[in-house]
Amino acid sequence: xxxxxxxxxxxxxxxxxxxxxxxxxxxxxxxxxxxxxxxxxxxxxxxxxxxxxxxxxxxxxxxxxxxxxxxxxxxxxxxxxxxxxxxxxxxxxxxxxxxxxxxxxxxxxxxxxxxxxxxxxxxxxxxxxxxxxxxxxxxxxxxxxxxxxxxxxxxxxxxxxxxxxxxxxxxxxxxxxxxxxxxxxxxxxxxxxxxxxxxxxxxxxxxxxxxxxxxxxxxxxxxxxxxxxxxxxxxxxxxxxxxxxxxxxxxxxxxxxxxxxxxxxxxxxxxxxxxxxxxx
Amino acid sequence: xxxxxxxxxxxxxxxxxxxxxxxxxxxxxxxxxxxxxxxxxxxxxxxxxxxxxxxxxxxxxxxxxxxxxxxxxxxxxxxxxxxxxxxxxxxxxxxxxxxxxxxxxxxxxxxxxxxxxxxxxxxxxxxxxxxxxxxxxxxxxxxxxxxxxxxxxxxxxxxxxxxxxxxxxxxxxxxxxxxxxxxxxxxxxxxxxxxxxxxxxxxxxxxxxxxxxxxxxxxxxxxxxxxxxxxxxxx
Numbered sequence: 175x176x177x178x179x180x181x182x183x184x185x186x187x188x189x190x191x192x193x194x195x196x197x198x199x200x201x202x203x204x205x206x207x208x209x210x211x212x213x214x215x216x217x218x219x220x221x222x223x224x225x226x227x228x229x230x231x232x233x234x235x236x237x238x239x240x241x242x243x244x245x246x247x248x249x250x251x252x253x254x255x256x257x258x259x260x261x262x263x264x265x266x267x268x269x270x271x272x273x274x275x276x277x278x279x280x281x282x283x284x285x286x287x288x289x290x291x292x293x294x295x296x297x298x299x300x301x302x303x304x305x306x307x308x309x310x311x312x313x314x315x316x317x318x319x320x321x322x323x324x325x326x327x328x329x330x331x332x333x334x335x336x337x338x339x340x341x342x343x344x345x346x347x348x349x350x351x352x353x354x355x356x357x358x359x360x361x362x363x364x365x366x367x368x369x370x371x372x373x374x375x376x377x378x379x380x381x382x383x384x385x386x387x388x389x390x391x392x393x394x395x396x397x398x399x400x401x402x403x404x405x406x407x408x409x410x411x412x413x414x415x416x417x418x419x420x421x422x423x424x425x426x427x428x429x430x431x432x433x434x435x436x437x438x439x440x441x442x443x444x445x446x447x448x449x450x451x452x453x454x
Numbered sequence: 455x456x457x458x459x460x461x462x463x464x465x466x467x468x469x470x471x472x473x474x475x476x477x478x479x480x481x482x483x484x485x486x487x488x489x490x491x492x493x494x495x496x497x498x499x500x501x502x503x504x505x506x507x508x509x510x511x512x513x514x515x516x517x518x519x520x521x522x523x524x525x526x527x528x529x530x531x532x533x534x535x536x537x538x539x540x541x542x543x544x545x546x547x548x549x550x551x552x553x554x555x556x557x558x559x560x561x562x563x564x565x566x567x568x569x570x571x572x573x574x575x576x577x578x579x580x581x582x583x584x585x586x587x588x589x590x591x592x593x594x595x596x597x598x599x600x601x602x603x604x605x606x607x608x609x610x611x612x613x614x615x616x617x618x619x620x621x622x623x624x625x626x627x628x629x630x631x632x633x634x635x636x637x638x639x640x641x642x643x644x645x646x647x648x649x650x651x652x653x654x655x656x657x658x659x660x661x662x663x664x665x666x667x668x669x670x671x672x673x674x675x676x677x678x679x680x681x682x683x684x685x686x687x688x689x
Contacts, residue, residue: 226513227542228542228610228611228612229541229542229611229612229614229636229637229638230510230539230540230541230542230636231539231540231541231542232537232538232539232540233520233532233534233537233538233539233540234534234535234536234537234538235537236537322536322537323536323537325537330512331511331512331513331514332512332513332514332515333513333514333515334513334514334515334516334536334537334539336516336518336536337535337536418514
């Protein structure tokens with residue numbers, strides 16, 4: 175019954191037009207970036223390397239599919255959570271608004287299983303969004319630009335990673351990025367349990383992301399103790415996979431923080447949904 | 455009579471032995487540079503395997519294998535499957551500079567020893583004040599007509615120190631190992647592009663202090679005058 179319910183939830187997501195907004199937005203944005211890089215990518219690269227090129231010269235193909243994929247992920251991974259929340263924030267509250275939640279609760283399945291099936295369907299949708307982003311960035315990027323070594327620009331310098339060393343880094347990076355997006359999906363579904371309209375949880379999720387991001391980026395000592403525990407501080411932990419030496423402890427810490435957020439949020443959602451007085 | 459003749463001969467031999475070691479020192483700087491150019495002119499073209507290792511602050515890159523090609527007069531190409539970091543100048547720049555003696559004035563500034571080898575230190579001052587080169591300093595092993603060290607100061611690229619170690623291709627003046635020392639204090643990271651926002655700000659380096667980076671290049675499997683196609687340089 176649980177898997178059937180999960181399947182039903184996923185079909186419901188697939189049937190909503192808004193579910194395709196994210197895919198369309200990613201396709202459009204990545205296409206624009208790929209076009210811009212194809213036309214004027216060398217100028218962008220020279221902006222990165224100009225200060226080094228007074229003394230040094232970079233031989234080899236810097237502008238390749240791997241660098242393009244990295245640039246795309248860097249640009250979009252901040253905005254993809256909003257596209258995820260647009261769908262997952264509606265999973266419970268949308269049904270409450272339409273009046274179908276009461277009928278759904280009459281099914282021979284516990285409320286906990288029902289909510290977990292929504293979480294699972296939301297997680298699957300998030301995976302689809304990320305896979306599509308990965309395909310557009312890496313797949314199309316490789317087709318248009320080929321593969322090569324990856325030059326990553328961090329605030330403390332340049333890291334040049336060899337092509338043979340990139341597959342596992344992208345895989346790990348996508349894994350951690352998925353965990354970050356799953357945290358957003360979980361947050362929005364949890365907020366969805368507290369609301370009876372669609373817009374509220376979506377806007378609240380976005381507001382929380384903005385609020386935490388601003389706190390996280392404000393370089394003020396008063397927030398130093400809070401910053402490491404904000405999930406937004408770990409949303410770009412995927413980038414650590416492209417650092418050298420490999421910061422395994424930082425990644426582990428980010429994974430733990432994100433998993434703890436997911437578990438706590440699911441716990442809160444289960445508690446609220448089981449206690450919820452479903453009147454419509 | 456025989457004894458007097460023997461004495462004169464001995465005196466002449468002694469004088470020759472005393473003078474001989476200073477013969478190189480008595481060469482003019484231009485003669486020494488000409489000898490170096492003559493030696494290197496024997497190389498019409500070459501290709502070699504290169505292992506490039508960088509130790510530069512702010513840049514982390516693993517050692518890379520590449521292939522280098524050279525063809526007279528000034529065609530030079532590095533071919534690699536990945537990204538290779540190279541000094542802006544240095545591979546054969548001093549050769550280009552000294553090959554036309556009408557464009558500079560050479561001044562002998564002293565003698566030093568590099569790893570026990572006596573070398574003549576020659577300063578090269580360009581004839582034109584509009585030249586990109588400000589000053590070149592060459593440490594020349596006059597006995598073997600080899601440049602063991604060079605320091606090039608240019609308007610566009612600053613100062614670069616290069617040390618050369620010779621091996622199997624010593625007769626052609628082609629080094630087995632090059633060590634480039636570059637000044638990297640000018641390196642700056644454009645903030646708008648580096649987006650590791652959650653990373654704590656790194657402590658700022660002390661201003662004005664010169665930081666040096668080094669690039670080590672080992673060259674092996676030289677193929678000298680075996681013919682290099684022009685198509686390689688057009689890729």
